[in-house]
Amino acid sequence: MPGPTSPRLPARASRDVVVVKFGGHAMVDEGLQRSFAQDVVELRRAGLRPVVVHGGGPQINAMLGRLGLESRFEAGLRVTTPETMAVVRMVLTGRVQRDLVVHINAHGPFAVGMTGEDAHTMTAVRRPAWVDGRPVDIGLVGDVVDVDPGMLCLLLEQGHIPVVSPVARGEDGQVYNVNADLAASALAVALGADRLVMLTDVEGLYANWPESTEVIERLTAEELDELLPRLASGMVPKMEGCLRAVRGGVRRAHVLDGRTPHAVLRGVLDGAGSGTTVVPDGGGDLGQDATRPARSTRPSRTACRR
Numbered sequence: 618m619p620g621p622t623s624p625r626l627p628a629r630a631s632r633d634v635v636v637v638k639f640g641g642h643a644m645v646d647e648g649l650q651r652s653f654a655q656d657v658v659e660l661r662r663a664g665l666r667p668v669v670v671h672g673g674g675p676q677i678n679a680m681l682g683r684l685g686l687e688s689r690f691e692a693g694l695r696v697t698t699p700e701t702m703a704v705v706r707m708v709l710t711g712r713v714q715r716d717l718v719v720h721i722n723a724h725g726p727f728a729v730g731m732t733g734e735d736a737h738t739m740t741a742v743r744r745p746a747w748v749d750g751r752p753v754d755i756g757l758v759g760d761v762v763d764v765d766p767g768m769l770c771l772l773l774e775q776g777h778i779p780v781v782s783p784v785a786r787g788e789d790g791q792v793y794n795v796n797a798d799l800a801a802s803a804l805a806v807a808l809g810a811d812r813l814v815m816l817t818d819v820e821g822l823y824a825n826w827p828e829s830t831e832v833i834e835r836l837t838a839e840e841l842d843e844l845l846p847r848l849a850s851g852m853v854p855k856m857e858g859c860l861r862a863v864r865g866g867v868r869r870a871h872v873l874d875g876r877t878p879h880a881v882l883r884g885v886l887d888g889a890g891s892g893t894t895v896v897p898d899g900g901g902d903l904g905q906d907a908t909r910p911a912r913s914t915r916p917s918r919t920a921c922r923r
């Protein structure tokens with residue numbers, strides 16, 4: 618089911634890397650942004666290496682509205698004209714990313730903002746989309762086909778926290794708008810991350826949304842693959858990202874309620890996060906949880922050196 622994404626697989630897994638996607642809906646509240654920043658710094662203190670990928674859908678919608686431009690989505694993805702792309706890039710990298718960097722750096726000189734364009738970190742091709750079995754043109758929406766994790770590794774090796782905007786270069790010279798969930802997933806696979814954590818504005822994946830809000834707590838990749846065609850709106854790229862991640866070697870993908878303060882810490886360090894967890898077929902390696910607080914020394918088995 619996953620599309621053409623085939624980021625280079627890491628030679629070895631970075632079992633201390635955690636990719637955290639902070640959704641635009643979860644970050645509308647200033648207090649939540651602050652508690653998110655605190656959590657990310659706490660993960661670093663605990664010996665983990667967080668990489669933040671941020672969204673910004675509502676913030677882009679607001680700016681498009683102010684400029685009198687249309688916001689339209691097909692299959693959960695923004696229809697992106699060249700005019701829209703200029704606004705997407707400006708809002709994501711010029712505002713949302715900057716705000717997060719400031720919040721994280723209130724705790725120390727940790728965060729470095731970048732986009733997928735920098736150092737060819739993410740290369741994308743135009744993503745085809747279908748609605749009701751028919752192809753639709755969604756414009757400059759990209760699907761990540763290659764990740765060069767070199768710059769992320771350099772930053773992680775220096776103890777930094779990369780904050781990545783989901784904008785990618787195309788080999789055709791275009792700049793592509795990548796859904797942030799799919800960008801986070803591609804980076805998690807390329808880095809050989811232990812976990813992918815998606816923070817959103819619901820408690821997790823609801824079994825029968827919008828009729829009920831009963832959360833599906835755990836899904837195998839196979840179960841999710843089967844469910845995916847029946848999902849709607851924002852959950853389509855989110856759950857597709859989770860599926861690609863666990864199929865690409867990430868041990869766990871979590872969808873957590875980002876409206877709850879300190880959702881990241883509770884989910885990753887305490888293991889008390891509720892939400893939805895996607896595991897590889899067969900349940901994955903349950904024996905070792907590498908995202909428990911760090912031992913002082915670790916065997917060198919990472920894609921990025923320590």
Ligand SMILES: Nc1ncnc2c1ncn2[C@@H]1O[C@H](COP(=O)(O)OP(=O)(O)O)[C@@H](O)[C@H]1O
Pocket residue numbers: 639640641642643672673674798816817818819821822823824825826848849850851852855
């Ligand atoms: N099965 C489902 N379970 C939960 N939420 C769903 C489901 N299907 C669609 N949604 C919608 O998906 C939204 C989350 O996706 P999205 O708006 O893209 O958030 P984010 O900005 O965090 O990426 C929810 O607010 C909800 O309206």
Ligand SMILES: CC(=O)N[C@@H](CCC(=O)OP(=O)(O)O)C(=O)O
Pocket residue numbers: 639640641642671672673674675677693694695705758759783794795796797798
């Ligand atoms: C192609 C596409 O849809 N890109 C998204 C990128 C931002 C994003 O994904 O933000 P959230 O995580 O807040 O939804 C957009 O333009 O809204």
